[in-house]
Every structure is written in C-alpha cells, then in structure tokens.
Amino acid sequence: MTSASDLLDAEIAVIGAGIGGLSAALTLAGSGARVIVVEAQLHVGGKLRSLDVSGAAIDSGPTVLTMLDVFEGLFDQAGLNMSDYVTVRPSHCLARHFWPDGTQLDLFADLQDSAAAIADFAGAREARGYLDFSRRAEDAYLALKDSFMAAPAPSAASLTLSGGIGAMFKIAPFRSLDAVIGDHFRDRRLKQLFGRYATYCGGSPYQAPGPLMTIAHVERAGVYLVEGGMVQLAEGLAQACRDRGVRFLMGNRVEQIELDPAIGFQLHLDDGRAVNARAVIHNGDPSMLSIAGRGNTTVPAVCPPHERSLSAVTLSLTGIAEGVDLVRHNVFFSSDARREFSTLFERREVPDEPTLYVCAQDRDDAGLPTPGQPERLFVLANAPADGDDHVSDDRERQQWQARMLKRLAEMGLTLREVTCAVTMPSDFEALFPGSGGALYGAAPNGAMSSFRRPKVRTAVPFLYQAGGAIHPGPGLPMVALSGINAARAAKMDLGSTSMSARTAIAGGTSTPRAMTGSMR
Structure with missing residues (x-):
C-alpha cells in the first residue's frame, strides 16, 4: 500500500529518458505542463549511450546527428537556445568509403565537391547521376517533411491528398530503394553506397521503399559533430528539461500502471513510491506496454521476429x-x-x-x-x-x-x-527488453511498412508512446519528432476532454484497470 507521503503528482508522466522521452518532456514543459520523467537507468539517453573502455568514453549508439533544425526548434519552443546546452559544428566530409578492390570515395556536405569526387571515382556520367539523384532526394524530402515526418498519424490516403499524385511519384513508395538508385547509377559500388541508407532504418535496399532516398538529402544538408560526444545531446536536453521544471526520477523502474478515472494514471515504482498523472507517455519498445482492463484486454504491439x-x-x-x-x-x-x-x-x-x-x-x-x-x-x-x-x-x-x-x-x-x-x-x-535486439523497431521493408508503424496515440485514452519503434521511425531527429508529436497529442487531448468525459471513456467506474509489464 502506497502512503500519501510516497505519492508524487504530475500533469503528465514520461516513462523513459531516451531522446523520445526527453523531447516529449521538453515540449510539455515548454507549454507549462508539470512533468515527471521516470527512468530505469542512472543516465539519460536510451540508445544514445557511452561506454567506458580503459577510462575512455566511447559513443556506442547513434553517432550521426542530422536535421539540426528539429532540435533547435525543440529548444526554441521552450524559450531556450540549443547553443547554451549543446555545442555542435558541421562536418565537411560526410564519410569515407572503402571497397575490397582497394578503391575509396569521400562524400561531402558540398554538392559539387561530392560530384567532383564521384567523377574522379567513376566518371562524368555517374557524377551527373549523382546530381540528379540528389535533386530527386531533396524533392522527396520536401514532399514528406510536413505531410509525413511531422504528422502524428499519416496514411497513404492523407499523403496523397496533401501532395497529390505528383508527390507520390516523387517519393516512389511502390519501388524499392535499390530500384530508385538504379535509375541514376550504373556503377556497382555507388549502388551499394547509396543502398546502404536502408540500414539506417534497419532494412534492406532490395526490400525497403524508395522514400528512404531522403536520407541522402538529410545527410548532405548537414552532418554535425557534438562536442564532448553524442551523449551530450541527451545531457543537454535533460538539463533544459530541468531548467523548465521537469523532475527526473533516475534509477527507478515502473512496475505497474493503474488507470483510475478519478485520478488519471498511477505509476507504481520499484522503490514503493507512486506517481499520479493525468496522462502518460511511454518511451520504450511498444511490446512492453501490456494493458489488461475490466472486460477487455489490449494485446501489446509485438513485432514478429x-x-x-x-x-x-x-x-x-x-x-x-x-x-x-x-x-x-x-x-x-x-x-x-x-x-x-x-x-x-x-x-x-x-x-x-x-x-x-x-x-x-x-x-x-x-x-x-x-x-x-x-x-x-x-x-x-x-x-x-x-x-x-x-x-x-x-x-x-x-x-x-x-x-x-x-x-x-x-x-x-x-x-x-x-x-x-x-x-x-x-x-x-x-x-531494451522486448526488442529482440532490434535497434530500429520493425524493418522498413515493403511499400506500406512506414504506415504500419505504431502511432503516438494508443488504444487507451491519454496513454501515448514515443521512440524509434514509433512513427515517424528511427534516427535521432525522427525519434525526437515522435516525442514532440506525443506531447502535442497529450496536450490537445487533455485540453479538449473534461474529467466527466474521461470517466465515460474509461468505462464509468473507479475500479482501477491494471497495466502490467516492464516499462523500461
């Protein structure tokens, strides 16, 4: 039995201090919400982690930062400057590529520098193909940025309506990434290089859809180096959250969540305390969010192996x-x-x-x-x-x-x-329990794979989810967008629903409904 002294109150509770959870918390705090973040580990960041090897801190998770505007906007909406929390600088050389035949190629942030390098590497025709591919990737990115990436629950129909048939042609959703790349390159090595972008989402270029070409544009638009290591991005977000009043409960695991229409949610922690909240955002693998209720059971969103x-x-x-x-x-x-x-x-x-x-x-x-x-x-x-x-x-x-x-x-x-x-x-x-070790949620294989990814709203009112397994997908900026979308959905729903309506949605009873399972 939890005593009154062990109860903590928040408007919204966030489970998990990965990039999705931190982005949700900062978005909420920036709008004035009272937020508590519960994290099982003693450090923030989730997959964005550092390992100590012989006294050296080594980034051992995501190592590439792109779409800086997403993070700058996240700080800005909270009335803060990202540069006060995280120091970044652009990289001129995006990557160096080596092949077994002894050849190598550098790609650069500057379009013409890359085209010149490709001309020296594989000839003028392939350089022209690269310029055409880059324009196509940029068009696809612009077609998807607002209508898909920033939308909380897009569908193929909504995407078609927002951009028309022309937009669908640009993003090539029904062709494989490899096929799209083949429109522009003949050189086997270049096809392999640009096809590798499918692995950024954990997929195969022969099965992943054409829209993943947008990654080529995103990288060329800016790859950034984080001073002090990638984990400083998470640390900076966490400090910004604290400066906006977010409370962190580190080293605490959520063992059970109870839903009571008179309270909202109650999170039971492994140290005996509990957190009351009107809404909850779960930043973790969706397979770990199992919910049982009176007269019905919600099955976790388990991704088959x-x-x-x-x-x-x-x-x-x-x-x-x-x-x-x-x-x-x-x-x-x-x-x-x-x-x-x-x-x-x-x-x-x-x-x-x-x-x-x-x-x-x-x-x-x-x-x-x-x-x-x-x-x-x-x-x-x-x-x-x-x-x-x-x-x-x-x-x-x-x-x-x-x-x-x-x-x-x-x-x-x-x-x-x-x-x-x-x-x-x-x-x-x-x-990351429930993932099987998968680093990107479900594989992005098949034309409709992006639309099948779980969305930020769940079947339970006022319960939301964020993270790399949730729309819009993996990668630091995409994960941040999932947290932002979840936070906005929570604020919208809480602002438009009265407690009496909430009671009706929950079943019209004060009998708690238990939600069990590890919430890492």
Missing part, C-alpha cells in the same frame, strides 16, 4: 590504427551487397564478409589523433535481431571481436594494442 529491423554486433575500443587514413565516419563494404542482405534477412545470419562501419571519434575536419597513440573507435556490423532467442557468452564475443578486426585488416586497417567491449544482439535485448 521475421519483421524486426536489424540488430548489430559492435566493438567499442581503443587502439592504434594503421594502414589507411580514417575520417570521423568510415564504411568498409563487402564484395557482394545482394548476398550480404540475403544472408541477413533470409538466412537470418551475420554474413561471413560483413560491411563494417567505423566511427573514429578522435578524428574530424579539424584534426587527427596523435600518431602512434591509441584512439577511440566504434565498429558496427549489421546482424539479425535474435537477441531473445540466442544469448551470447564471452567466448562468442571474443570470437566476434577477432573476426571483425581480421576483416578490417583484410581491408587495410590494422588495429593494435586493442582494448575492447563487445555488444551482441542479446545484450541489446537486455538493454
């Missing part, structure tokens, strides 16, 4: 890098992209020859690490999301570390004096 997005095997390490020149973002491609994705999605195995992403966190446009000294690297290989079916042990982690370092050495990058922490799909499942 075969529909999950990709997971990953990652190395967070310090070591001395030799053999090739790295920039901040580097990609070492496999020799056969189609075979790689067939292995991942059809055989559900990690390829023998995986594409590897390497984030060299001590390198940027302005400087390089001291030669011969260890530097911080984050290495990622895509993997099936089978973390709830197969639990990796230390021996398997060591095998994967050796395998990935060997693959890099074969591509010319030798690492020595390595100290490493390995994260497997089962580790991601442990960190």
Whole structure:
C-alpha cells in the first residue's frame, strides 16, 4: 500500500529518458505542463549511450546527428537556445568509403565537391547521376517533411491528398530503394553506397521503399559533430528539461500502471513510491506496454521476429590504427551487397564478409589523433535481431571481436594494442527488453511498412508512446519528432476532454484497470 507521503503528482508522466522521452518532456514543459520523467537507468539517453573502455568514453549508439533544425526548434519552443546546452559544428566530409578492390570515395556536405569526387571515382556520367539523384532526394524530402515526418498519424490516403499524385511519384513508395538508385547509377559500388541508407532504418535496399532516398538529402544538408560526444545531446536536453521544471526520477523502474478515472494514471515504482498523472507517455519498445482492463484486454504491439529491423554486433575500443587514413565516419563494404542482405534477412545470419562501419571519434575536419597513440573507435556490423532467442557468452564475443578486426585488416586497417567491449544482439535485448535486439523497431521493408508503424496515440485514452519503434521511425531527429508529436497529442487531448468525459471513456467506474509489464 502506497502512503500519501510516497505519492508524487504530475500533469503528465514520461516513462523513459531516451531522446523520445526527453523531447516529449521538453515540449510539455515548454507549454507549462508539470512533468515527471521516470527512468530505469542512472543516465539519460536510451540508445544514445557511452561506454567506458580503459577510462575512455566511447559513443556506442547513434553517432550521426542530422536535421539540426528539429532540435533547435525543440529548444526554441521552450524559450531556450540549443547553443547554451549543446555545442555542435558541421562536418565537411560526410564519410569515407572503402571497397575490397582497394578503391575509396569521400562524400561531402558540398554538392559539387561530392560530384567532383564521384567523377574522379567513376566518371562524368555517374557524377551527373549523382546530381540528379540528389535533386530527386531533396524533392522527396520536401514532399514528406510536413505531410509525413511531422504528422502524428499519416496514411497513404492523407499523403496523397496533401501532395497529390505528383508527390507520390516523387517519393516512389511502390519501388524499392535499390530500384530508385538504379535509375541514376550504373556503377556497382555507388549502388551499394547509396543502398546502404536502408540500414539506417534497419532494412534492406532490395526490400525497403524508395522514400528512404531522403536520407541522402538529410545527410548532405548537414552532418554535425557534438562536442564532448553524442551523449551530450541527451545531457543537454535533460538539463533544459530541468531548467523548465521537469523532475527526473533516475534509477527507478515502473512496475505497474493503474488507470483510475478519478485520478488519471498511477505509476507504481520499484522503490514503493507512486506517481499520479493525468496522462502518460511511454518511451520504450511498444511490446512492453501490456494493458489488461475490466472486460477487455489490449494485446501489446509485438513485432514478429521475421519483421524486426536489424540488430548489430559492435566493438567499442581503443587502439592504434594503421594502414589507411580514417575520417570521423568510415564504411568498409563487402564484395557482394545482394548476398550480404540475403544472408541477413533470409538466412537470418551475420554474413561471413560483413560491411563494417567505423566511427573514429578522435578524428574530424579539424584534426587527427596523435600518431602512434591509441584512439577511440566504434565498429558496427549489421546482424539479425535474435537477441531473445540466442544469448551470447564471452567466448562468442571474443570470437566476434577477432573476426571483425581480421576483416578490417583484410581491408587495410590494422588495429593494435586493442582494448575492447563487445555488444551482441542479446545484450541489446537486455538493454531494451522486448526488442529482440532490434535497434530500429520493425524493418522498413515493403511499400506500406512506414504506415504500419505504431502511432503516438494508443488504444487507451491519454496513454501515448514515443521512440524509434514509433512513427515517424528511427534516427535521432525522427525519434525526437515522435516525442514532440506525443506531447502535442497529450496536450490537445487533455485540453479538449473534461474529467466527466474521461470517466465515460474509461468505462464509468473507479475500479482501477491494471497495466502490467516492464516499462523500461
């Protein structure tokens, strides 16, 4: 039994302090709402995390920041300046790409610099194809920015009505990303490079729809480096929330939520306290939000294993890098992209020859690490999301570390004096229960996949959700938009619904309805 002294009151409670939860909390606080954020971990950020390896803090989650205007607008609506909380600077070189045949290509924020590099790499025709593709990707982005990304619950019909048939033609929803790329490029390596954008959402370029071409425009419009590491984005958002009166309960797990029409919601915490709130926003995997009520049962939105997005095997390490020149973002491609994705999605195995992403966190446009000294690297290989079916042990982690370092050495990058922490799909499942280790929710495979993604409003009135598994999808700015959309929906619904109407919606009884399950 919870005593009165253990009760905490908020207008809106947010479960989870990932980017979605923080964005929701700041949006609500900026409008004057009383907000409490409950987080099971002792740190904010969710998937935006840092690991300590031999005293070095290594970004071990998202490493690319784009669509800065989303975050600037988030701070601005709360009456704050983002620059007072987070220091960022644009990167000129977007990424360096390596192929097994020894060729390499840099892409840049400047369109003409990239076109010139592609001309030197693959000829004038491919450079013209790149310029055409870039214009097409920008048109698709502009068609989707307001009608899809910022809309809380878009549909194919609403998208068609808002932009007409012309907009649908621009975004090519019924063609695969690979097919769209093939309209512009003949060079196998360039098709592989731009097809890789499907993995940003955990999908395959041969199954993911054409609208994912927008990622090419988003990156070219600006990739930003965060001073102090990516986690500073989460820390800055959290501090802004505190400055606007948000209260954080860190290291507290929500064990149960009760719905009582006379109160709203009551969140029961693992330390015996409870939080009363008129509305709740859940920032976590939707499969963990199970709800049982009098006379009805709401089944969690479980994503079947075969529909999950990709997971990953990652190395967070310090070591001395030799053999090739790295920039901040580097990609070492496999020799056969189609075979790689067939292995991942059809055989559900990690390829023998995986594409590897390497984030060299001590390198940027302005400087390089001291030669011969260890530097911080984050290495990622895509993997099936089978973390709830197969639990990796230390021996398997060591095998994967050796395998990935060997693959890099074969591509010319030798690492020595390595100290490493390995994260497997089962580790991601442990960190984010219910996901199976999937890092992006459901895979974006199929023309209608984006419209099937869960929306911010749930079947339970005044209960909302946010995060990478929720519309508009994965990626830091998309996750932030999900939190913003959830917050706006909550404020709109609370402002237009009286308590008597709420009682009727909830069933006209004061008998609590229990919502159980882990709410990490």
